[in-house]
Amino acid sequence: MFDRFIPRINWRNILALFFAFPILPIGAQTSEEKADALLKRMTLTEKIGQMVQINDFNGEIPEHVREAIRAGKIGSMLNEVEVETSLELQRLAREESRLGIPLIMARDVIHGFRTVFPIPLAQAASWEPDLIRKGAAVAAREAAQAGYHWTFAPMMDVTRDPRWGRIAEGFGEDPFLASQMAAAMVKGFQGDDLADPHTIAACAKHFVGYGAAEGGRDYDRAIIPDHMLRNVFLPPFRAAVDAGVATVMTSFNEINGIPASGHVKILREILKKEWGFEGFVVSDWESTKEMIAHGYCEDMRDVARKSARAGVDMEMQSSAYGDHLEALVRGGEIPEALIDDAARRILKIKFDLGLFENPSPYRIAPPRPPLAADLALARESALKSLVLLENSGILPLSPSLKSLAVIGPMADDPYEMLGTWNRDGLPEESITPLAGIRNLVGESVSIHYAPGLDFSRDKNRSGFEAAVAAAQSAEVVLFFAGEESILSGEAHSRAYLDLPGAQNELLEALAATGKPVVLIIMAGRPLVVGNLLDKTAALLYAWHPGTMGGPAIADVLFGKEAPSGKLTITFPKAEGQIPVYYAHKNTGRPPHSRKLTMMDDIPRRAYQSSLGDASRYLDIGYLPQYPFGYGLNYTRFEYGDLKLTSAVLKPGETLTVSATIRNSGKRDGAEIVQLYIRDLVGSLTRPVRELKGFQKINLKAGESRQVSFELRPAQLGFYNGDEQYVVEPGRFQVWIAPDAQSGLMGEFELLPGS
Numbered sequence: 001m002f003d004r005f006i007p008r009i010n011w012r013n014i015l016a017l018f019f020a021f022p023i024l025p026i027g028a029q030t031s032e033e034k035a036d037a038l039l040k041r042m043t044l045t046e047k048i049g050q051m052v053q054i055n056d057f058n059g060e061i062p063e064h065v066r067e068a069i070r071a072g073k074i075g076s077m078l079n080e081v082e083v084e085t086s087l088e089l090q091r092l093a094r095e096e097s098r099l100g101i102p103l104i105m106a107r108d109v110i111h112g113f114r115t116v117f118p119i120p121l122a123q124a125a126s127w128e129p130d131l132i133r134k135g136a137a138v139a140a141r142e143a144a145q146a147g148y149h150w151t152f153a154p155m156m157d158v159t160r161d162p163r164w165g166r167i168a169e170g171f172g173e174d175p176f177l178a179s180q181m182a183a184a185m186v187k188g189f190q191g192d193d194l195a196d197p198h199t200i201a202a203c204a205k206h207f208v209g210y211g212a213a214e215g216g217r218d219y220d221r222a223i224i225p226d227h228m229l230r231n232v233f234l235p236p237f238r239a240a241v242d243a244g245v246a247t248v249m250t251s252f253n254e255i256n257g258i259p260a261s262g263h264v265k266i267l268r269e270i271l272k273k274e275w276g277f278e279g280f281v282v283s284d285w286e287s288t289k290e291m292i293a294h295g296y297c298e299d300m301r302d303v304a305r306k307s308a309r310a311g312v313d314m315e316m317q318s319s320a321y322g323d324h325l326e327a328l329v330r331g332g333e334i335p336e337a338l339i340d341d342a343a344r345r346i347l348k349i350k351f352d353l354g355l356f357e358n359p360s361p362y363r364i365a366p367p368r369p370p371l372a373a374d375l376a377l378a379r380e381s382a383l384k385s386l387v388l389l390e391n392s393g394i395l396p397l398s399p400s401l402k403s404l405a406v407i408g409p410m411a412d413d414p415y416e417m418l419g420t421w422n423r424d425g426l427p428e429e430s431i432t433p434l435a436g437i438r439n440l441v442g443e444s445v446s447i448h449y450a451p452g453l454d455f456s457r458d459k460n461r462s463g464f465e466a467a468v469a470a471a472q473s474a475e476v477v478l479f480f481a482g483e484e485s486i487l488s489g490e491a492h493s494r495a496y497l498d499l500p501g502a503q504n505e506l507l508e509a510l511a512a513t514g515k516p517v518v519l520i521i522m523a524g525r526p527l528v529v530g531n532l533l534d535k536t537a538a539l540l541y542a543w544h545p546g547t548m549g550g551p552a553i554a555d556v557l558f559g560k561e562a563p564s565g566k567l568t569i570t571f572p573k574a575e576g577q578i579p580v581y582y583a584h585k586n587t588g589r590p591p592h593s594r595k596l597t598m599m600d601d602i603p604r605r606a607y608q609s610s611l612g613d614a615s616r617y618l619d620i621g622y623l624p625q626y627p628f629g630y631g632l633n634y635t636r637f638e639y640g641d642l643k644l645t646s647a648v649l650k651p652g653e654t655l656t657v658s659a660t661i662r663n664s665g666k667r668d669g670a671e672i673v674q675l676y677i678r679d680l681v682g683s684l685t686r687p688v689r690e691l692k693g694f695q696k697i698n699l700k701a702g703e704s705r706q707v708s709f710e711l712r713p714a715q716l717g718f719y720n721g722d723e724q725y726v727v728e729p730g731r732f733q734v735w736i737a738p739d740a741q742s743g744l745m746g747e748f749e750l751l752p753g754s
């Protein structure tokens, strides 16, 4: 009779909670303590269950999945998009399994969730880590609200090969810059408290060396000397670990003959032991199983054995762990202690996320349209990712402009501007460049729009006539060209880096009208553009700029905003120049003169060594199309008055390097000032330049400012052939520069004893 007074309590939940935690000692337990206490109560089957991640199954929950969850054999799911399904899965885990351990629900939230930000390679061009952090925080809030606890981002693979489609997902070629961006994105996703319902666990991926894929072919081998692994590919992951990243994902590639998911040295020795990583390692999609195809594992039993030994804590999608791990442990081939360690790491993150306290996934609700404030941030991010590469002076467009032709397959395509790895952004919510321009100019400028081609690979020229007519009736032509988003991203390497389809031909037709053409390229990678420049009056690189790309591009074209982005990836003159990057070695025969003999200058029957022996190409020389750190703006910045506080740097001391930057143009502007060093002599040869700092400053027209950087001996070191971090005395050059190819140079000596 008292029932009606007693609120319906789910006693199973209460009991599960009670058993999940022993009577709390005074003061709350740490996640580690909670994980240890729970682990002691788990069977081997249940521990292994935490190490199993499955993908969504499109629709009804299959009975075998229900059974597996009830038996505690599944610990995580990825890509479940249905709210009701997600809630039911969690209910099964919480109420119908023996210990009620919640599932951790994952999603690829790479550059935004519902509000789509520019692709990471574009965001990096802002050189503003804090802006990247804010964007990730928006993505985390939106994803968490939709029921996800964990994203498979940031991707921080350093790469120097634009043929590789996943260049779009990372931060470019430089380990120092990528480290800053990776740490910022981790902090954005995770905030200060993973239990905060607006934060989600991040994932440093893909560990490691994925961006060094031979030939730029995705999934291909990476041959990386240990010192290069330490100096180039590992630093961003170290920065992510130091920033507290909750998880790390292994990469598909082999490193020097051993696939990452079976690589004891990188996972157990470096990541977990040397760096003290306390989160958990998840394999990439079936990357464990793929060790059979690699020729590293005999069968799935061998896969389970080698992955577990290497330190993969959770297996994504393939079933080696679920099918074979228990037998391997019972057979004594895998110590149960390895399983305990893996399960403990996973449980710790689930406790950190507060999943046990929260009976359902984070306040799950159907995704909602972007908030105005989030769209404003996405617009700022898109604006600051734009890189102006050429400008005859036609930009910003004249305020007296009366007619404009907007041409090209990328001018009004709301889907393509969202870029690769967009999962939850809606094209109908993105504003295209055409729409952005129309919104900005209203009736003040007559817009003649003709796509000319339906999509970037389109070879059908039937739209050319209308496009040329539109150009002829306008004062200026804006040609929006580039790549559909499918042409970059995973498994989308390209051997040619040209404008696909008939875009080159369309550009020629537009240029033939004699009207000035402003080329805006939207792509997921650097393209080879040298052959386009004689047909264009300006080149603005807009990447895949996300939901608010259109307004950002319009603001820059019409001068409402000034471009400030700078490249974080070198642009090659030709595919044959790849890999080409700024932090290259000098070689024994560096090219001295920028004016080098070129193919057409070579006399016939020239004597073998008459052309000078230097490391360069006869047909394109040695300089890239555009260097790392390069980008124009609407004003002019002059660098002068380089100063070093001393000509020597003593152990334990600090050298301050400064220069005066002057905005000598007529417009206010933002400048990304870069600090580079060169170690002139080392126990291993060192790069001709290495980025060691950057500052983005805003200067009013005519304003000057002294910009200073501090250098300490520890920043001048590198990992040597024995993988020891060494700081070697000797002469150094130092630059304060606008990009990696120019700037003011000074010299100093690092004294012994550092």
Ligand code: GLC
Pocket: 078, 108, 152, 205, 284, 285, 490
């Ligand atoms: C993919 C990608 C990885 C992604 C995972 C889950 O193959 O390599 O970056 O997070 O599968 O979608």
